[in-house]
Every structure is written in C-alpha cells, then in structure tokens.
Amino acid sequence: MAVVTMVEYGSLPAVRISAADGAQATVALFGAHLLSWQTADGKERLFCSSQSALDGSKAIRGGVPVIFPQFNVRGDGQRHGFARVSAWRLADSGTDGALAWAEFALTPDDLAPATAQAWPHAFAVRLRCALQGDTLEIDFKVRNTGAEAFPFGVALHTYFDVGQLDAVRIDGLQGARYTDHQLNTSVQEQASLRFEQKHDRLYQAPPALTLHTADAALRLEQQGFNEWVVWNPGAADAAALADLADDEYLRFVCIEPARVDQQALAAGAEWSGRHRIVCAPRG
Numbered sequence: 001m002a003v004v005t006m007v008e009y010g011s012l013p014a015v016r017i018s019a020a021d022g023a024q025a026t027v028a029l030f031g032a033h034l035l036s037w038q039t040a041d042g043k044e045r046l047f048c049s050s051q052s053a054l055d056g057s058k059a060i061r062g063g064v065p066v067i068f069p070q071f072n073v074r075g076d077g078q079r080h081g082f083a084r085v086s087a088w089r090l091a092d093s094g095t096d097g098a099l100a101w102a103e104f105a106l107t108p109d110d111l112a113p114a115t116a117q118a119w120p121h122a123f124a125v126r127l128r129c130a131l132q133g134d135t136l137e138i139d140f141k142v143r144n145t146g147a148e149a150f151p152f153g154v155a156l157h158t159y160f161d162v163g164q165l166d167a168v169r170i171d172g173l174q175g176a177r178y179t180d181h182q183l184n185t186s187v188q189e190q191a192s193l194r195f196e197q198k199h200d201r202l203y204q205a206p207p208a209l210t211l212h213t214a215d216a217a218l219r220l221e222q223q224g225f226n227e228w229v230v231w232n233p234g235a236a237d238a239a240a241l242a243d244l245a246d247d248e249y250l251r252f253v254c255i256e257p258a259r260v261d262q263q264a265l266a267a268g269a270e271w272s273g274r275h276r277i278v279c280a281p282r283g
C-alpha cells in the first residue's frame with residue numbers, strides 16, 4: 001500500500017498518509033496544514049470548523065496550523081506568521097518500522113513575493129508528520145541558511161476534537177506558571193484544568209500533559225518548545241469568529257507546543273521541536 005496519496009480537501013490539494021494498521025492523516029500543502037488525524041480505530045482526533053475556508057484564501061480554522069515565524073502579534077509581521085498561508089512542497093515520504101511519514105518543505109522560493117520581501121531571511125523549514133496506531137508525531141525544523149541571524153517564534157496550533165467541552169480536563173499543569181490573555185501571571189493551582197469560560201493562557205511548559213476528552217485520554221509530549229498555549233474562545237469570542245459556527249467552541253480545545261517569544265537563530269544554526277501525541281481510547 002502506498003504511504004502517501006494525493007487527495008483534495010475542500011478545493012485544496014492534500015497528502016493522505018496511511019499507516020499499515022489503518023491510522024491516517026491528511027495534510028494540505030497550503031500551510032503544511034494537518035487537517036485530519038484518524039487513529040487506527042478510524043476515529044477522528046482533530047477538530048476542523050464547518051465554516052473554515054478550504055480554498056487557500058485564508059488560514060484554515062482547525063487541524064494543526066503551523067505558526068512561524070511569529071506567534072500571534074509577538075513580532076512585526078503578520079499575525080501568527082506566514083507559514084500557515086504559504087504553499088509548501090511535499091519533500092519526502094516513507095516508512096520507519098510501522099510508522100508512515102511524510103515531510104513538507106518551505107523556503108523563501110516558495111513564498112509569495114510580498115511575503116519574501118517583508119521577511120527577507122534565508123531559511124529552510126521542514127515539517128514531518130509520522131503516525132501509526134494511536135500515535136502521531138509532528139517534527140518542526142528550521143535552519144538558518146543565510147549569513148545573518150534572524151528571530152523567530154513557532155507553535156503547532158493543535159485543535160483537538162474533544163466531543164464536548166464540559167467533559168474535558170487537562171492534567172499535568174498543576175504548579176505551572178501561566179500568563180493569561182489580559183497579561184496577568186499566576187500559578188495553576190488545581191490538579192485538573194476545566195473549561196467554563198474563555199481560556200487563553202501561555203503555560204511555562206512541563207514536558208507532558210494529559211488531555212481527557214469525552215472518549216479518550218491523550219498524552220501530549222513536547223520537546224524543544226518553551227510553552228504550552230491552551231486556548232478555547234468561549235461563547236462570545238466564538239460568535240465573533242466568522243470562520244467558526246457559534247456553538248463549535250464546545251467541540252475543541254487548542255493545546256499548542258510553542259516558543260512564543262521570537263528568539264534569534266544564528267547563521268547556519270538549526271532549531272527543532274517535536275509534538276508527540278499518544279491516544280488511549282476509552283472503552
């Protein structure tokens with residue numbers, strides 16, 4: 001069986017990655033955007049908005065937007081960077097034992113001229129998605145191919161399909177420092193984080209968390225990043241988002257390994273970060 005096949009998602013060309021055990025993922029070339037991840041039992045684990053643009057005119061609302069080279073408005077470029085709205089290339093694919101994987105590439109040559117002009121740095125970025133059974137690994141690498149340092153921030157903005165928000169709890173953040181959307185800093189006191197209202201926090205990263213959804217427990221591990229961003233817009237912000245149906249905030253949470261502040265990457269240097277997710281379905 002082929003590891004990758006070309007498919008269409010909305011009107012976007014996309015790559016379907018299939019593991020021999022039935023696990024599957026679909027990645028749009030627009031943004032190297034992971035749109036769907038099904039564990040070997042056939043269950044979808046990522047959320048994608050019913051109202052999202054799927055034609056390349058706008059960033060996709062759902063799945064795993066790749067945020068680079070800036071997080072949110074922490075930089076002077078476009079919000080959340082250009083990677084999620086750029087056309088990437090499929091660079092390679094294969095198997096590694098039972099893992100099926102595909103790797104996507106982005107360099108300045110792939111950028112729209114105005115984007116390349118606004119961010120005139122020499123870089124090579126790779127995103128590798130690998131899966132088998134109940135496990136997904138996403139590896140992000142950026143190399144400075146130029147002669148001068150450049151600053152960058154990065155996040156893998158993962159939208160998890162949680163079934164119903166009131167069933168969600170996140171374990172593993174107790175004692176972690178966080179900054180909320182009003183820039184208040186505090187320490188997470190409760191053992192489990194639950195969602196009763198808008199939630200937009202940057203947690204100083206403990207390396208692993210457990211996300212309990214309506215039907216699974218997902219172990220989330222990160223390497224290389226500095227923070228976890230935890231976001232759910234709540235009712236009022238969801239209503240203001242044109243590309244999200246009003247009640248869809250009840251179906252997802254975003255948990256994002258991130259390096260929110262731009263930090264310099266020296267000429268010739270490489271940085272890499274990994275998000276590994278292992279899903280234990282509930283009976």
Ligand SMILES: O=P(O)(O)OC[C@H]1O[C@H](O)[C@H](O)[C@@H](O)[C@@H]1O
Nearest residue numbers: 072079080200201229230231254
């Ligand atoms: O609407 P977007 O540009 O995709 O951003 C969606 C969200 O991304 C992150 O999670 C930020 O912490 C939020 O403040 C932001 O609202």
